[in-house]
Structures are given as structure tokens and as C-alpha cells.
Amino acid sequence: MGFVLVRIDDRLVHGQVSVAWGSRLKPDRIVLVNDDVACCDWKRKLYGATDSLGAEIVVRSIESFVAERRGAEAGASRDFLIVASPGDLLALIRGGLAIDRANVGGMHFSEGKRKILEYVFVDDDDVAALRAIIAAGVRLEAQDVPQSPSYDVECALDRVECPGQ
Amino acid sequence: MSEARKRIGCVIVAHGDVAACLLDGVQRILGTQDGCRAVSNAGLGLAELVETVEEAIDDLAKTRDVVLFTDMPGGSCYHVCQEIVTARAGIQAMSGVNLMMLLEFFVKRDHHSMSELLRLVEERGRGAISLL
Numbered sequence: 001m002g003f004v005l006v007r008i009d010d011r012l013v014h015g016q017v018s019v020a021w022g023s024r025l026k027p028d029r030i031v032l033v034n035d036d037v038a039c040c041d042w043k044r045k046l047y048g049a050t051d052s053l054g055a056e057i058v059v060r061s062i063e064s065f066v067a068e069r070r071g072a073e074a075g076a077s078r079d080f081l082i083v084a085s086p087g088d089l090l091a092l093i094r095g096g097l098a099i100d101r102a103n104v105g106g107m108h109f110s111e112g113k114r115k116i117l118e119y120v121f122v123d124d125d126d127v128a129a130l131r132a133i134i135a136a137g138v139r140l141e142a143q144d145v146p147q148s149p150s151y152d153v154e155c156a157l158d159r160v161e162c163p164g165q
Numbered sequence: 166m167s168e169a170r171k172r173i174g175c176v177i178v179a180h181g182d183v184a185a186c187l188l189d190g191v192q193r194i195l196g197t198q199d200g201c202r203a204v205s206n207a208g209l210g211l212a213e214l215v216e217t218v219e220e221a222i223d224d225l226a227k228t229r230d231v232v233l234f235t236d237m238p239g240g241s242c243y244h245v246c247q248e249i250v251t252a253r254a255g256i257q258a259m260s261g262v263n264l265m266m267l268l269e270f271f272v273k274r275d276h277h278s279m280s281e282l283l284r285l286v287e288e289r290g291r292g293a294i295s296l297l
Contacts, residue, residue, distance in 0.1 A: 010210040014241040015180065046247055050239035108210030119208070 006081045008089055009105040012037065013082060016105065018052040020145040027080035029056045033065045033092065034084050055080065062088060066095030086129035093136050102133070104142040104153050116156045117142050130157060173274045173282065174200035174229035176221045177262060178214075178246055179236040181207060191267045198271050200229050206242050214245045222249070222256065230279055233258035234267065257283060265293035 004025045009017060013032055022030070030052055037043045038061035048057050060068065083089045089102060106119050113121035120142050122130070130153060134140060140153035177184035184203035192198055202221040206214050218233070225231050233249065235242045238260050246258040257279060259266075269289035273282055 011206075011241040012211070012244070014239070014244065015237055018239055042251055043248075046244065052239065106210070108208060108213060110210060110213055 002077055002079055003081050003099065004078045006083075006089070006099050006102040007105045008083055008086055008102065008107065010084050010108055011106050012084060013047050013050050013052070013057060016145050017080070017082060018050055018055075020147075021080065022053045022055055024146045025080060026053075026078070027055050028078045029058050030080045030082060031058045031060065031065070032082045033060050033062055033088065034082075035061045035063075035088075036084075038064070062091050062095070066092065066097075070096060086126050086133060090129045090132050090136075093133060093138070099138055101139040101141065103150075104140055105144055114160070116153075116160045117151055119144050120153070120156070122157075127157065127161060170278070171230045172200060172228065173232060173279060174202075174225035175232050175234055175267075175270060176202045176204060176218060176225065177234045177267070178204045178206070178218055178242040179234075179262065180240065180242065181205060183236055187262065187264060187267055190264050191271055194268060195271055200225055201271075204242075206240075206245075211241060211245060211248075214241060215248060218245055218249060222253075231256055232270075232279070232283065234262035234270075235260050236262055259283060259287065261290060263290055263293055266290035 004027050005021060007017070012034060013030055017030065032047055037047055038059050044059045047059055050057055083092065093099070104120055107121055107126065108119065109121045113123050115121050130140060134154050141150040142153050142156065143150035177187055182205060184205055188201060188203045202225065204218050204221055209217060222231050233246045233256065235246045235258065237243060243260055250256050250258045266286045266289055269286050270282065273285055277285065
């Protein structure tokens with residue numbers, strides 16, 4: 001498959017990603033797929049220059065990532081894929097990214113979001129995207145760092161969104 | 166200190182309780198300091214962290230020039246400081262913050278220009294690392 005981990009994290013590439021997961025997984029590349037960073041010159045340079053224990057950091061827009069993978073052989077490289085939101089991951093899946101599991105590492109609180117796990121806050125759009133990702137056959141596990149326990153996101157959604165079922 | 170020069174304040178932006186603890190360490194050594202704020206990234210996404218740091222800066226910037234100190238190059242706090250420095254004129258930022266840097270900052274801040282102060286702080290921070 002080529003991915004050592006696919007992760008949703010609204011802090012993008014930061015300490016938990018580059019140091020905690022990076023030292024555990026030893027990816028060849030950290031691939032940050034984010035339109036906001038990809039279209040901004042200084043942000044692209046900033047993230048591209050992150051010290052990540054030897055892993056090359058690659059920044060792509062959603063469109064360019066999908067186009068690049070279309071028709072490409074399943075690579076031998078060990079990539080660590082990072083997206084900011086469930087909506088972005090869903091766009092990649094709809095664009096042809098085939099995965100059977102993904103990690104939810106950080107979806108932090110902002111106005112109008114409700115808590116489903118310690119570091120996972122959602123609004124209606126997030127819930128719809130998470131449900132669609134799960135419906136596409138992807139197991140979603142929330143785990144911020146390798147040393148922490150992991151939680152099934154579908155169970156957490158059911159517990160909060162459909163209590164009593 | 167020249168009449169024209171504004172005093173210099175700082176916002177420390179770091180992981181967990183690091184910023185508050187560094188400030189606590191400084192004040193146990195130098196006594197209570199004004200013109201300084203500690204910000205944690207705990208529980209905050211990038212946009213919320215930017216907002217929290219901006220509020221701390223705005224609070225200080227009425228009367229002071231402001232420098233941001235952050236901990237880990239490549240961390241969320243660092244990226245947020247970079248974003249603010251890029252977007253906002255007149256704000257300085259330095260990573261790798263340690264206690265010696267902050268002590269140097271607070272002791273010397275009223276006696277030097279911003280650029281000279283930051284040079285001294287950087288030198289002191291690097292000099293603090295040694296094998297015992």
C-alpha cells in the first residue's frame with residue numbers, strides 16, 4: 001500500500017507527528033496533503049523544512065496528490081500521509097486512495113464543535129465525512145501518540161451521536 | 166534606556182505546561198515580572214492557538230514591543246509563531262527557549278535594543294548547554 005500510517009491531524013506536521021510517530025514508524029517520507037499549505041509559498045517552505053528525524057517532507061494539494069497517484073504503481077516507499085480533516089481524507093478516498101484504516105490524531109475544539117473523545121471534536125460536516133469514510137470500509141482509530149491507547153471512532157460517534165442505541 | 170524606546174515584553178508559547186513552568190522558574194529566581202505571558206498549545210488546533218497568542222500579544226503590544234519565545238522547531242507552537250511573525254510587522258520570535266535565555270531576557274530587556282537583546286539571549290541560550 002505504501003503508507004505506514006494515514007492520519008487526520010489539524011495541527012498538520014508537528015511534534016507528535018515528526019517525533020513521536022516518526023521515531024516509531026521511521027517513514028521514508030511524510031506527505032502533507034493540504035490545500036492551504038500547498039498554495040502558500042512560505043507555508044510550504046516552513047513545513048517542508050521541519051526537522052523530522054530524516055524523513056523527507058512532501059507537500060501536495062488534494063488535486064495534485066490525487067493526480068499523482070492516478071495510474072501510479074503501488075510504491076515501495078514507506079509514506080506517512082497527513083491530512084487536516086475528515087473532509088480532506090474523504091476527498092482523497094473519492095479520488096482513488098485505497099486504504100483500510102486511518103488514524104485520527106487531533107481534531108481540536110473550535111466554535112460549534114462537540115467532543116466525542118479527548119482530542120476529537122466534530123461538527124455536522126465532520127460527522128458526515130467520518131461516517132462516509134467508515135462506510136467506504138476504512139477503520140478509523142483515534143490515537144494521539146503511539147504510547148496512548150487507541151479508540152474506535154465509529155463507537156465514539158455512536159455513543160455521542162446516537163445515545164441509548 | 167532612551168526615552169523613545171518602548172519596553173520589551175514576551176509571550177512564551179510551548180507544549181503542555183512548559184511555558185507557565187519556565188515563567189514560574191524565572192520568577193522564583195528574579196521575582197515577579199511584568200509584561201510577560203505564557204501560552205500552552207494544550208487542546209488547541211492551529212487556528213485557536215494563533216488566536217490565543219494574538220490575544221496575548223495584543224494585550225502587551227499596547228505598551229511594549231513583543232518577542233515570542235517558543236520551544237520546539239517544527240512543532241505546532243513554532244509553526245504558529247512563524248505564521249504570526251510572517252503576518253505581523255514588528256513581532257520577533259525565537260525557538261529553543263530555555264531558562265537561561267529567559268533570565269538573560271528579563272535581566273537585560275530594559276538596557277538594550279530589541280536586536281541586541283535577541284543576540285544576547287541567543288548567545289546565553291546556546292552557552293547554557295554543556296556536558297557536566
